[in-house]
Amino acid sequence: MELQERLNEVFCQVFDDEDIRIAPEMTADDVDGWDSLSHVNLIVAVESTFGIRFTHKEVLTFKNIGDLMNCIAAKVQ
Secondary structure, three states: OOHHHHHHHHHHHHOOOOOOOOOOOOOHHHOOOOOHHHHHHHHHHHHHHHOOOOOHHHHHHOOOHHHHHHHHHHHHO
């Protein structure tokens, strides 16, 4: 399964919305319910799903979903 598809599934689970369709340019403003608490839940879910760990610095650099996807891709290779 493609990275974006797997990540989309994580978003659907975290935000309890099966209709979410993520895109690289999307930000928290584009997803209903994406606040600071759900952000933490999202990061934990992504780490668990992909078997990776983000540093605090990495998390702070994510400006959009594309940045998150690029970081995931670099860690799973």
